[in-house]
Amino acid sequence: MAAIEVKQVVFSYGSEPDAPKALDGVDLSIEEGSFVALVGHNGSGKSTLAKLLNGLLLPTRGKVEIYGDDTADDAKIYRVRSNVGMVFQNPDNQMIASIVEDDIAFGPENLGIEREEIVRRVEWALDKVGMLEHRKGTPFKMSGGQKQRLAIAGVLAIKPRVIVFDESTAMLDPRGRAEVMQVAHELNRNEKITVIHITHYMDEALQADRVVVLDRGKILCDGTPHEVFAQAELLREAGLALPAVRQLAQCLADAGVPIRTDIVDEQELIEALCPLL
Amino acid sequence: MSVVVTDLTYTYSRKTAYEKTALRGVNLRIETGEFVGIIGHTGSGKSTFIQHLNGLILPQSGSVQVLDIALTQKKCPKADLRRLRGSVGMVFQYPEYQLFAETVEKDVAFGPKNMGLSDDEVRSRTEEAIRLVGLDYDAIRAKAPFDLSGGQKRRVAIAGILAMRPQILVLDEPSAGLDPAGKEQILSLICKLKRECSPTVIVISHDIDEIVRVADRLVVFDRGGILYDEPMGSLFTHAAELRAAGLDIPRAVRIADALRERGVALEGDILHDGDLFAAILRRYQNAHGLPIDAEQAVERARALGIGRIAELAEDGV
Numbered sequence: 001m002a003a004i005e006v007k008q009v010v011f012s013y014g015s016e017p018d019a020p021k022a023l024d025g026v027d028l029s030i031e032e033g034s035f036v037a038l039v040g041h042n043g044s045g046k047s048t049l050a051k052l053l054n055g056l057l058l059p060t061r062g063k064v065e066i067y068g069d070d071t072a073d074d075a076k077i078y079r080v081r082s083n084v085g086m087v088f089q090n091p092d093n094q095m096i097a098s099i100v101e102d103d104i105a106f107g108p109e110n111l112g113i114e115r116e117e118i119v120r121r122v123e124w125a126l127d128k129v130g131m132l133e134h135r136k137g138t139p140f141k142m143s144g145g146q147k148q149r150l151a152i153a154g155v156l157a158i159k160p161r162v163i164v165f166d167e168s169t170a171m172l173d174p175r176g177r178a179e180v181m182q183v184a185h186e187l188n189r190n191e192k193i194t195v196i197h198i199t200h201y202m203d204e205a206l207q208a209d210r211v212v213v214l215d216r217g218k219i220l221c222d223g224t225p226h227e228v229f230a231q232a233e234l235l236r237e238a239g240l241a242l243p244a245v246r247q248l249a250q251c252l253a254d255a256g257v258p259i260r261t262d263i264v265d266e267q268e269l270i271e272a273l274c275p276l277l
Numbered sequence: 278m279s280v281v282v283t284d285l286t287y288t289y290s291r292k293t294a295y296e297k298t299a300l301r302g303v304n305l306r307i308e309t310g311e312f313v314g315i316i317g318h319t320g321s322g323k324s325t326f327i328q329h330l331n332g333l334i335l336p337q338s339g340s341v342q343v344l345d346i347a348l349t350q351k352k353c354p355k356a357d358l359r360r361l362r363g364s365v366g367m368v369f370q371y372p373e374y375q376l377f378a379e380t381v382e383k384d385v386a387f388g389p390k391n392m393g394l395s396d397d398e399v400r401s402r403t404e405e406a407i408r409l410v411g412l413d414y415d416a417i418r419a420k421a422p423f424d425l426s427g428g429q430k431r432r433v434a435i436a437g438i439l440a441m442r443p444q445i446l447v448l449d450e451p452s453a454g455l456d457p458a459g460k461e462q463i464l465s466l467i468c469k470l471k472r473e474c475s476p477t478v479i480v481i482s483h484d485i486d487e488i489v490r491v492a493d494r495l496v497v498f499d500r501g502g503i504l505y506d507e508p509m510g511s512l513f514t515h516a517a518e519l520r521a522a523g524l525d526i527p528r529a530v531r532i533a534d535a536l537r538e539r540g541v542a543l544e545g546d547i548l549h550d551g552d553l554f555a556a557i558l559r560r561y562q563n564a565h566g567l568p569i570d571a572e573q574a575v576e577r578a579r580a581l582g583i584g585r586i587a588e589l590a591e592d593g594v
Contacts, residue, residue, distance in 0.1 A: 041456045042427045089454070143319055170454045171371075173319045173483045174525065200456045241457030241582060244486070244528060248550055251583055255558055255574035256567045266528065270535045277541045277560050 003162050003194045004030040004053060009062035011048055011217075022048040024217035026062075030196065032161070035188045037205035037225075038198045040214035041239035046198045049214065050166045053196065054084035067161070082111065085155030089167040091147030095139040100131070100150060103139060107158040118157075125156040128191070129183050145176025152183055162194040163187065169199060181207065202229075202243040206264050213238060230262045245269050279445055279477045280307040280330060284339035287325055291337075299325040301501040302339070307479070309444075312471055314492030314509070315481045316524070321498040323481055327447050330479075331365035332358050344444060363392050366443030366475065370450045372434035373427065381407065381425075381433050382418040388441040399440075406440035407433075409474065410466060428459035432466070439474060446475035450482060461582055464491055468586045489527045489549045490586050497524060513546055529553035551575065551584015 006028040012019040023045045030036055040046045051057040052064050055071035066083050069076035088094060097103040104122045113121070126132040129149040134142070139150055148168055155163055165184060169177040181204060187193045197208060205211050211228040213220045215238040221228050229235070229246050236242075242250065249263040249272075257276065263269050287300040299322045307313055317323040328334040329341050332348055341348040346361045353361075369375070378384035386403045394402070407414045410432040417425075422433055431451075438446070451467060452460040468491055471478045482488050488495065495512060497505035497519070504522055507515060516526045516534065533547040533556070543556040558571045567574075578584060 041458055167454070175318060200454075200460075202457070239456065239458040241461070244550060247581060247583060248554060251554055251574065251578040251581060252557060254577070255571065256569055257558070257561050266532055266535075270532060270539065273536060273557065274539050274541055277536070277543075277557065277564070 001032045002029045003032040003034075003067060004028070004196075005063075005065040006049070006052070007063045007065070009049075009052065009059045009064060011045075011052065011057065011060050021060075021217050023052070023059075026214075026217070026219055028212065028219065028222075030162075030194060032194055033188070033192050034210060035185070035195045035197070035208045036210045036212060037208035038196060038212050038214065039200070039202070039205050039240060040220075044214040044238070045217040046214050047166055050086065050164050050196070050198055053162070053164055054086060055080050056086070082158050083160055084162045084164060085158055085160035087148065087151050087155055087163060087165045087168045089170050091144050091151055091171065094151040094154070095147065098138055098140070100126070100137050100139055101135045103150060104153050104157050107154055111158065121157045121159070122153075125153040128156055128187065129153045130179075143176060144172045145179040148172060148176065148180050149183055152180070152187075156187070160193065162196065164196045164198070166198050167200065168197075169201065169204065177201070177204075202241060202246075206243055213240065215239075225264060226262050229264055232261070278306065278342075279309045279311070279344065280305065281342040282306070282326075282329070282339070283341075285326075285329065285336055285341060286338045287322075287329075287334065288337060289325075299501055303501075303503055305496065305503060305506070307477060310476045311478075312491065312493045313479045313496055314488035314494065315479060315496045315498060316483070316485055316488055317498030322501040323498040324449065326498065327367070327449060327479065327481065330445070330447055331367050332361050333367075359392075363388075363441045364444045366438040366441060366446045368435055368438050368446070368448040368451060370453060372438075373422075373430035376422040376430060376434055376437075379421060380419050381412075381422055384422055384433060385437045385440050388437055392441060402440045402442065403436075406436040409439055409470065410436045411462075412436070428455055428462060431455070431459075431463065435466070439470065443475055445477045445479070446470060447479045448481065451480060452482070452484075452487060457582075460487075461586075464586045467491060485525045485527050486549070489529075490551075490584065497522075499524075509548065510546060512548055549584055551579060554578050554583055 006026055009023055009026045010021055011023040012021050038046050055077050058072050064071045066080045069080050071080050095103055096106055101122050104125055105118050108118045108121050126135055129152050131149050139147055169180050184195050188195045199205060206225045211225050212222045220238050221231055221234060229242055232242055232250050243264050245266055246264045249259055250261050252259050253261045259272050263272055282303055282305045285300055285303040288296060288298045290296050315323050330343055335348055336350055344364055346357050376384050382403055385406055386399050389399045389402045404414050412432055422430055452463045493509050495509050496503060513530050516530045519526050527549055529547050529550050529552055532553060533543050543560060545556050547553050547556055555575045562571055
């Protein structure tokens with residue numbers, strides 16, 4: 001079943017007819033339960049697409065449907081927003097309360113959910129991101145990785161079926177990045193939440209089931225990480241780097257070493273090199 | 278000598294419940310002309326350390342000497358602080374958030390203007406700085422900084438620092454948040470600035486694979502102290518030590534180690550992907566021969582982002 005259907009979407013930030021198009025004819029269907037990485041250079045339209053997925057932006061032309069609900073339909077927008085949670089780049093911009101549990105409760109409170117259920121959800125959400133012991137703590141004293149996990153918990157408390165991570169790892173150190181990625185994968189695996197992960201880190205894209213590459217508002221390629229990263233020339237034209245190991249394998253092959261070029265991880269590279277050297 | 282730091286200790290919120298010691302007896306000397314890479318986990322003290330270098334934080338105990346200006350616990354003369362801030366260019370994380378003026382030119386001119394320079398001097402330095410960061414002065418000077426792309430904004434922010442002609446350039450995570458191409462361009466730019474305008478460069482990064490491609494010396498901060506400080510070239514002999522301390526080691530070192538364990542000992546010092554690539558090619562060539570020239574292949578790989586940072590392309594915007 002498709003969680004998300006993006007149909008022939010065009011989007012411009014300006015209203016005049018010749019305004020540049022941030023998205024220019026995007027068709028994308030995302031299966032429930034999948035983990036999709038969305039990559040592309042700065043200005044390729046990734047974040048615009050993310051904001052279209054929960055109706056923060058509405059398509060200039062075309063249609064976005066979340067479990068069949070059209071995001072442009074006023075009567076459906078609340079259901080769309082509670083189905084699609086967003087986690088943004090800067091953890092400091094997503095905290096509103098001075099105590100962790102109050103912050104997590106903000107979403108469900110606004111949905112008018114009764115108190116006992118809110119308490120249950122806050123506890124569940126904090127547990128899922130490994131932050132339950134900090135429930136009485138204050139977000140402002142926490143590390144970037146911890147703050148981002150709280151932002152995820154805040155979204156979880158609304159019980160979304162889809163979470164969009166819009167460069168949520170970009171401002172974190174390697175430890176924080178690893179924490180957030182682990183939580184994202186656990187939610188996908190254990191809670192069956194569909195994950196759309198927007199990132200500039202190719203090693204994070206490698207961990208997804210599917211990689212979608214955007215370039216100047218269009219989908220340039222779409223497939224498993226192995227399929228997508230096999231297309232070296234195409235990615236370079238889109239201003240994207242190959243994952244480091246993949247690039248190394250490519251350069252070796254170009255120099256005449258008979259090595260597979262679809263290698264993306266270190267262990268694979270080591271296995272492939274041993275018999276050759 | 279550019280920087281001499283002796284027994285530097287710093288504690289935040291002293292004598293309160295939130296007391297936290299960020300630096301414990303740090304000693305560090307940086308010579309003029311060095312390119313130092315600083316690495317450390319969040320909370321290791323590296324940001325507190327660099328804020329001492331232009332007097333944003335004055336030492337609580339110990340001393341900091343930067344160029345000819347000495348900073349101690351005692352109040353530092355205002356004139357010295359002003360001179361220091363002109364001499365040490367500080368590019369903070371996400372420097373584009375500090376852009377504020379209505380045009381690129383005004384923003385870049387802010388620093389030199391505040392140094393009390395003549396209008397002509399301010400104008401010529403502004404133009405020079407904008408060109409240095411690889412932007413087209415005439416095309417961009419009148420634009421609003423907010424209309425630029427992320428990578429361009431960051432360049433404008435760096436130009437604002439360069440316009441003060443600092444003798445020491447300090448950059449905190451200069452490539453954070455940029456796409457892969459933007460990252461590569463910023464790193465190339467920093468290498469170019471090192472060559473052309475600021476003799477001493479200090480870069481903070483979380484990414485050892487990035488630092489190993491640009492810096493000549495590696496300093497690792499850990500829990501408020503310096504855990505490791507060696508020329509970059511000797512990193513591979515200390516890999517086990519760094520790994521034991523829970524720190525990342527460069528990918529190339531990791532792969533070379535794993536190959537050695539499997540009985541494939543590559544020759545030469547392997548630090549970054551470029552070294553690894555060259556060593557694998559040499560070994561394969563000796564055993565089987567290669568259809569193309571190995572040195573040429575290494576140069577081509579460098580242009581693709583493997584190995585030390587390649588020269589900034591002329592149109593590198």
